[in-house]
Amino acid sequence: MYNTLIRNILRFIVLLVVQVLVFDNLGFGTYIHPYVYVLFVLLLPFDTPRWRLLIYGFLLGIAVDIFNGTPGLNAAATVFLAFMRPYIIGITTRKSDIEDKNAPSVTEMGLQWFAIYALLLILLHNLVLFWLEAFSIKLLGLILAETLLSAPVTLLLIIIIIYIFKPVKK
Amino acid sequence: MYNLFIFIRKYNAVILFILLEVLCIVMIVQSLPYQSRKMANVSNSITGGVHKTTSNWHDYLHLKSENEALSEHNALLLKRLGCEEVEADAEYYDDIFTYIPARVVNNNIYEMNNYIVIDKGSIDGIEPDMGVICDKGVVGKVVNVSKHYASVMSMLNSYSIISCRFVDNQYVANVVWDNKNYRYGLVKDIPSHIVIKAGDTLVTSGFSNSFPADVMVGTIAEKGDADENMFSTAKLKFSTNFSTLRHVYVVKNNFKSEIDSLCITH
Numbered sequence: 001m002y003n004t005l006i007r008n009i010l011r012f013i014v015l016l017v018v019q020v021l022v023f024d025n026l027g028f029g030t031y032i033h034p035y036v037y038v039l040f041v042l043l044l045p046f047d048t049p050r051w052r053l054l055i056y057g058f059l060l061g062i063a064v065d066i067f068n069g070t071p072g073l074n075a076a077a078t079v080f081l082a083f084m085r086p087y088i089i090g091i092t093t094r095k096s097d098i099e100d101k102n103a104p105s106v107t108e109m110g111l112q113w114f115a116i117y118a119l120l121l122i123l124l125h126n127l128v129l130f131w132l133e134a135f136s137i138k139l140l141g142l143i144l145a146e147t148l149l150s151a152p153v154t155l156l157l158i159i160i161i162i163y164i165f166k167p168v169k170k
Numbered sequence: 171m172y173n174l175f176i177f178i179r180k181y182n183a184v185i186l187f188i189l190l191e192v193l194c195i196v197m198i199v200q201s202l203p204y205q206s207r208k209m210a211n212v213s214n215s216i217t218g219g220v221h222k223t224t225s226n227w228h229d230y231l232h233l234k235s236e237n238e239a240l241s242e243h244n245a246l247l248l249k250r251l252g253c254e255e256v257e258a259d260a261e262y263y264d265d266i267f268t269y270i271p272a273r274v275v276n277n278n279i280y281e282m283n284n285y286i287v288i289d290k291g292s293i294d295g296i297e298p299d300m301g302v303i304c305d306k307g308v309v310g311k312v313v314n315v316s317k318h319y320a321s322v323m324s325m326l327n328s329y330s331i332i333s334c335r336f337v338d339n340q341y342v343a344n345v346v347w348d349n350k351n352y353r354y355g356l357v358k359d360i361p362s363h364i365v366i367k368a369g370d371t372l373v374t375s376g377f378s379n380s381f382p383a384d385v386m387v388g389t390i391a392e393k394g395d396a397d398e399n400m401f402s403t404a405k406l407k408f409s410t411n412f413s414t415l416r417h418v419y420v421v422k423n424n425f426k427s428e429i430d431s432l433c434i435t436h
Contacts, residue, residue, distance in 0.1 A: 021224055027413065030280060030350060050183035058190050067217045068278075069285055069321065072197030079194065083187045132198060133282055142349070 004045070012060060015040050020067040023157070031146050034154040035074070036161060037064055038125055041082050042118055045103040050086060057082030070133075077129035081121050088120050106162055118158060122151045218319035221276040221287055229273075229416065236416055243305040267382050268422040270294060272302075275319070279352040279412045284326040286310065288418060291318040301380035301421040307409035308332060308387050309418050311380055320420075326352055326412055334387050335375040339364060342375050345387055345406060352412050354391060357404045362396035366404055379423045379430070 019037040028034065041057050048056075061075030068074070089104065092113065098104075106114045126147040134143055178185060229236070272294075276287040290296050292315045302309040302322045310324040323330055325347055332345045334357070343360045360366060370390040376383025392405035423429070 021220075024278075025224075027280060033280065051186050054183065054186050054190055058194075061194075067220070070198075070281075071201045072194035076191055076194035076198065079187065079190045083183070132195075139349075 008040075008044070011043070012040055012056075016060065016063050016067075018161075019064055024068060028153065031149045032153050033126075033130075033146065033150050034157050035064075035077075035122075035125065035129070035150075036154060036157050037074075038078060038081055038122060038154070039118075039158045039161060041078060041085065042121060042158075043103055043105055046089070046098055046101060050083075053082040053085060054079055073129060073132055076132055077125045080128045081125040084124050085121060088117060092117050092120075106159075107166070111159070115155060115159070119151060119155050122154050122158075123147060126150050126154070218275060218287060218289070218316070222289060225273070225275040225289075232416065235414075239305070240417070246305070266423060266425055268424060269419040270296065270422060272296075272320075272418050272420055274415050274418060277324075277412070277415055279324075279326055282349050283328055284324045284352075284412075285313070286322040286324050286415070286418075288320050288322055288420070289318065290420060291316050291320050293317055295422060296320045296420055297422075299380055300423070301378075301382075302418050303381070303385050303421060304410055304415060304418045306386065306411065308374060308381065308385055309410055309412075309415065312420065322418075324412060325355060325408065325410070332381075332387060333375045333377050334372040335383075336364075336366070337371040337373055342377070343372070345372065353407060355388065355406045355408055357390070357406045358401070360402045360404060362400045362402045366390055366393055366402075368392060372406065379426050381421060 015037045019035065023034050023036055026034075037060060040060055041053065044053060044056065057078040058075050061078035062072075064074040064078075065071050089098070093109075098109075101108050104114065104117060109117075127143070130143045130146045130150075270290060272288040272290040274286055275289050278284040278286070286302075286309070288296075288302070296312055296315050298312050298315060300312045302312060308325060310322045310327070310330060312320050313323045314321045325332060325345065327347060328349060330347055333342060334345050335342050341361060341364050344358050346356050346358055348354075348356045357372065368390050372387045372389070374381040374383055374385045374387060386409045388406045388408045388410075390404050391407040394403040394405065396402040
């Protein structure tokens with residue numbers, strides 16, 4: 001129990017620091033903005049109550065916003081991601097599949113399932129984020145281009161991060 | 171009442187979701203006009219320290235190229251000092267503006283509205299609306315000040331408008347940014363009868379209190395078409411390279427309050 005809590009707190013801090021100090025400073029170009037911090041919400045256990053998913057998403061989003069000087073932007077997108085997570089899990093798994101599983105991680109669910117699950121949620125997150133940033137439907141082309149280019153890059157970086165931090169099997 | 175309780179229990183996640191999203195949207199909308207970035211003040215003082223530490227590392231890694239740039243700028247200044255011919259109003263002119271050197275501790279160029287954080291704040295005499303320039307040209311305007319840091323709206327921002335003048339023919343136009351590329355901006359409101367060509371130089375007009383006149387802004391890269399109101403636009407290459415920005419100067423107008431009070435009485 002405490003083990004999970006400490007691991008989650010550490011994951012929150014590490015992802016926040018990596019996002020703010022590394023990925024927000026890397027220039028991938030005009031259209032690509034990877035937001036790898038969403039991995040925290042993606043990896044929360046299956047039995048996390050929905051209201052707690054929302055609160056965690058909000059706290060992480062606001063923390064990123066404070067560093068980026070964009071109040072509410074990342075928070076809104078991450079809360080949306082947290083809200084959609086149970087539905088995406090619902091359409092990509094059967095109830096019997098996840099009964100004995102702990103968290104939606106690569107080790108427990110397999111890379112292929114995780115990639116689809118993560119990509120769907122990252123697409124939703126990016127779409128909301130870029131749309132709120134532009135705040136107009138006129139720039140729809142730009143918003144879609146940013147979303148469709150950023151989401152696969154984010155997914156790739158997230159999978160790399162997972163494999164870097166993967167616990168060594170005893 | 172009991173039904174309401176059942177309803178809230180059943181849909182607690184949806185209700186919380188809507189509440190949080192409304193809260194976020196309110197925060198976003200409140201922060202939209204750049205002057206009221208209240209949160210920036212708080213976050214500047216918290217995150218400025220973090221950004222400063224990373225910036226220190228970054229500075230160390232770029233010492234060599236930075237030294238070269240500074241010595242180049244030094245040489246340029248020395249050359250100017252050496253010039254015997256000083257215009258008649260030059261001395262008075264220098265009294266109007268004071269330049270406060272500052273270091274960039276955080277810089278965005280890929281967002282739609284980019285802001286720069288510098289390591290000088292209210293105790294160094296920085297105030298909102300002051301202009302920020304670097305040795306290559308105009309950088310932006312101060313929008314928010316905390317005790318030790320200030321956030322600067324760079325020209326790479328959809329709210330940024332800089333009043334400019336063509337060196338060749340003295341016509342005035344406005345420079346904005348079209349969210350596309352950090353090297354290029356857009357010159358708007360050019361009277362369509364004036365002839366512009368690629369390579370024409372634009373400098374600040376000096377009509378705003380934030381910038382002295384004749385600070386380099388950029389050169390015309392591509393001529394655009396005229397619109398129905400007989401104004402044309404052109405693509406501008408910024409003289410400032412925003413991606414390598416390290417040292418900037420904040421421009422303080424010593425007579426700003428005096429000029430402002432005149433404007434109010436009008």
